[in-house]
Amino acid sequence: MTSKFEYPKSFGRYKVLDLVARGGLAAIFKCEAPDGDLVAVKALLKEGGGINVTESQYPMLTTRFQREIQITGQLDHRAVVRLIDSGYEGDIPYMVINYVVGERLFERIYEGAPMEVEEARTLMIKVCDGLQMVHFKNIAHRDVQPKNLLLVIPDDDPVLIDFGLALTPHLSMEGKTERAGTVSYMPPEIVDRERFIPPGVMGNINREMELFRSADIWGIGCLFYFSLSGKRPFPGDTEEEVFKAITDSPHVPLSDIVPSIPEWPDKVLDYIFQKDYRQRPSTPLLTGTQFEDRGTTIPQPKKKLFGLF
Numbered sequence: 001m002t003s004k005f006e007y008p009k010s011f012g013r014y015k016v017l018d019l020v021a022r023g024g025l026a027a028i029f030k031c032e033a034p035d036g037d038l039v040a041v042k043a044l045l046k047e048g049g050g051i052n053v054t055e056s057q058y059p060m061l062t063t064r065f066q067r068e069i070q071i072t073g074q075l076d077h078r079a080v081v082r083l084i085d086s087g088y089e090g091d092i093p094y095m096v097i098n099y100v101v102g103e104r105l106f107e108r109i110y111e112g113a114p115m116e117v118e119e120a121r122t123l124m125i126k127v128c129d130g131l132q133m134v135h136f137k138n139i140a141h142r143d144v145q146p147k148n149l150l151l152v153i154p155d156d157d158p159v160l161i162d163f164g165l166a167l168t169p170h171l172s173m174e175g176k177t178e179r180a181g182t183v184s185y186m187p188p189e190i191v192d193r194e195r196f197i198p199p200g201v202m203g204n205i206n207r208e209m210e211l212f213r214s215a216d217i218w219g220i221g222c223l224f225y226f227s228l229s230g231k232r233p234f235p236g237d238t239e240e241e242v243f244k245a246i247t248d249s250p251h252v253p254l255s256d257i258v259p260s261i262p263e264w265p266d267k268v269l270d271y272i273f274q275k276d277y278r279q280r281p282s283t284p285l286l287t288g289t290q291f292e293d294r295g296t297t298i299p300q301p302k303k304k305l306f307g308l309f
């Protein structure tokens with residue numbers, strides 16, 4: 001059954017010009033601010049989001065949306081979405097963010113062509129810089145993937161969007177035990193918590209945040225891989241196959257897909273895609289250094305602290 005998708009003509013002072021996307025739970029509109037500036041409005045519609053939200057789920061989703069607004073309000077970096085305003089239109093909560101004239105990394109590569117190594121390298125350095133600010137504020141994004149990275153036209157400057165799954169200890173950590181993220185880009189410890197999260201981590205907020213931040217580092221690896229190949233690093237035809245690849249196989253070498261590629265991207269990816277999350281680069285800053293140095297300064301593996309493998 002299809003129902004006509006009706007949405008407000010404006011959100012507060014922001015006049016709707018166009019519907020941009022109907023994502024997982026929210027809809028994004030291109031709007032005009034009173035001063036004539038273009039803005040994007042993300043609204044949690046009862047109907048018309050990507051999925052049918054039942055009446056009973058709505059309070060929880062509203063709480064999560066409020067958390068997304070509060071988290072987005074803490075962000076301040078040119079490579080990360082910025083909050084301009086928020087409010088209610090009737091009973092619909094919305095947030096106003098800077099409108100990015102550009103396209104998603106996903107379409108850019110999937111409908112266009114993979115990037116040259118130097119282009120992807122420059123992009124990743126900028127993304128790491130933005131993510132460093134996010135992590136510095138003790139926020140973990142938890143869904144770093146090619147559909148949540150916009151590239152500004154014409155300079156290709158990245159903008160990380162969608163803090164809908166983000167967590168920070170200052171706000172509710174509700175949802176922290178869910179298998180959150182996007183299947184193809186989840187790290188092993190999110191796919192199989194029992195096997196990859198050492199005892200004593202869950203329940204200790206600092207160690208939980210370290211775990212979630214590391215999932216973002218894994219996400220950076222996925223962005224880099226996708227930029228260079230248009231493919232997922234751990235492919236499979238079913239969810240089960242993908243999960244198995246993530247937990248038990250190394251990534252498909254880029255050199256299998258792009259024969260002309262130098263060695264260093266696969267070396268950096270080996271470092272990022274460590275199954276034991278504590279062996280990965282510990283911060284986006286250090287991850288960015290690997291791109292800057294083209295993998296020439298990858299440290300020796302740390303001593304294993306528990307018997308993972």
Ligand SMILES: Nc1ncnc2c1ncn2[C@@H]1O[C@H](COP(=O)(O)OP(=O)(O)O)[C@@H](O)[C@H]1O
Nearest residue numbers: 021023024025026028040098099100161162164
């Ligand atoms: N600030 C923005 N400027 C332009 N387009 C945006 C902006 N934010 C989101 N979009 C578009 O809307 C889509 C959904 O937004 P997102 O925040 O990822 O929502 P969801 O939580 O539903 O995934 C994005 O993939 C992108 O295409």
Ligand SMILES: [Mg+2]
Nearest residue numbers: 023147148162
């Ligand atoms: Mg999204």
